[in-house]
Amino acid sequence: MAIGVEGLSGMPAVLQPRDVAEAWRWKRTLGASAAFVSGGTLLRTQWENGLAPMPRSLIDLRGLPGFSGIDASDDRISIGALVTLSDCRRSPALALRAPALTEAVRVIGAPSIRNLGTIGGNVVSGIGDVWPALLVHDAELEWFGDRGGINEPAEAWVRRFGTASEPRVLTAIRLPSSSNSGGGPFFEAYRKVCRREGFAPSLVTVALRGRLDEAGRWTTCRIAAGGGTANPKRLAAAEALWNGKTSEELNFQSLYQSVEEEYEAASDPFADAGYRRKTAAGLVAAALWEASGQG
Ligand SMILES: Cc1cc2nc3c(=O)[nH]c(=O)nc-3n(C[C@H](O)[C@H](O)[C@H](O)COP(=O)(O)OP(=O)(O)OC[C@H]3O[C@@H](n4cnc5c(N)ncnc54)[C@H](O)[C@@H]3O)c2cc1C
Structure with missing residues (x-):
């Protein structure tokens, strides 16, 4: 584990895990005193508006390898949880095969927010604006949790949003029925x-x-x-x-x-x-x- 910034002058300590298993172990160990952070755009707003306390530790996911690309090499599309909203917006594969999602990210925040904010952070908030565009694609969520990798329909997860207790890292969003080619219009x-x-x-x-x-x-x-x-x-x-x-x-x-x-x-x-x-x-x-x- 690498530790970036130790909690100086009331700021949270920033933990920089080397892989997803280490990130998960930190959250498991530190519980509610730590929060995963990707772009930090939503977390920061929550502290600033007094909607949530600032955690003592931030588990920085941005350096995790393997979760920041879009793979559209077959009929399915896999979007890494760390892909920024701007990169989603620029993806030709999403524009062609999931245009509702491209439009959803286009109208989130301003460019400065989209350059930092990730699709993973938007999904895990449970109320992010990408949600309807994912639901019409029967999207699946890929997590890392106490049983290792877990796949789950996005619809099932959002239905019980706020009730899960064990920590999980969102690693990817999959669009199984992503092909807009073939069949009728x-x-x-x-x-x-x-x-x-x-x-x-x-x-x-x-x-x-x-x-x-x-x-x-x-x-x-x-x-x-x-x-x-x-x-x-x-x-x-x-x-x-x-x-x-x-x-x-x-x-x-x-x-x-x-x-x-x-x-x-x-x-x-x-x-x-x-x-x-x-x-x-x-x-x-x-x-x-x-x-x-x-x-
Ligand atoms: C000015 C402004 C305008 C905004 N406008 C919009 C808008 O129009 N529509 C909209 O939907 N949102 C909006 N947002 C909210 C936010 O920017 C987006 O939801 C963004 O996608 C959040 O991503 P993030 O990476 O910054 O998340 P973060 O702030 O890093 O995290 C958000 C939450 O998700 C958790 N988390 C993050 N990544 C993971 C992961 N991989 N696994 C598990 N947990 C994780 C964090 O612990 C936290 O609870 C706005 C924010 C600001 C400041």
């Missing part, structure tokens, strides 16, 4: 609404993904929503109203109502849950209107 969209136009946390985020088959019917339809402090979630009832229909058969009024009923938005001092549900419903209906060629 693919549609993918990501929309975000903030309190102002740019560089601001989201009020509502939605992502959609579906494919038109040879008969002109929508298949493998996925709709997910998140934003603010709401748990990001797939919207199964709305997906069922889209799946199997031709564009002409889509009933936008029913889809709007379904999203409004199903999306469990959270209220905060800036916007109440009712406003967020209506916004999510409007975004989904409008995106499908465009997808159906009517927009």
Whole structure:
């Protein structure tokens, strides 16, 4: 183990593990007094706003080998947890095969935040704006934990967000159904609404993904929503109203109502849950209107 900065003048000590197993052992040993840090953009905001205490030790993951590249050599895409949001945005493979994710990272923070902030930090926060774009891809999370490497559907992890007790290091995000080639035309969209136009946390985020088959019917339809402090979630009832229909058969009024009923938005001092549900419903209906060629 290398120790970077010892806790000087009230600042946390920075621990620099040589590999992921050492990082995990440090967290296991130090417990709540230590935190993993990647870009540090979210952690720093939490201390500055008094939302979380500054830990005594930071376990710096940035030097860990093997988790900072995007591998799109086969049908699946594997994104290392340490890949910055800027590098995700610049990836041609993601732009081609997961355009909703490219759009999600494009509208996170300002360039200075995206140059430091990682996709791993965004995912582990549980409410990061990339979440709907991952859910519509049936993404899987790769962790290092007490049983070594662990794979888990992202949807299962986020559903029980905040309840896990054992420490884990996120090592990669995998998009299993990442190929947009072959079959009929693919549609993918990501929309975000903030309190102002740019560089601001989201009020509502939605992502959609579906494919038109040879008969002109929508298949493998996925709709997910998140934003603010709401748990990001797939919207199964709305997906069922889209799946199997031709564009002409889509009933936008029913889809709007379904999203409004199903999306469990959270209220905060800036916007109440009712406003967020209506916004999510409007975004989904409008995106499908465009997808159906009517927009
Ligand atoms: C001005 C500003 C604007 C922002 N705008 C947005 C926005 O529009 N949308 C948005 O979603 N976010 C936004 N953020 C939040 C943040 O920048 C992003 O979520 C970013 O992706 C976090 O990544 P990070 O590497 O900096 O995470 P860090 O701050 O390093 O870590 C975040 C959390 O994840 C844990 N962690 C980090 N990496 C790992 C890992 N590999 N394994 C296990 N645990 C890990 C940390 O312990 C911590 O709890 C903004 C932040 C700022 C300061």
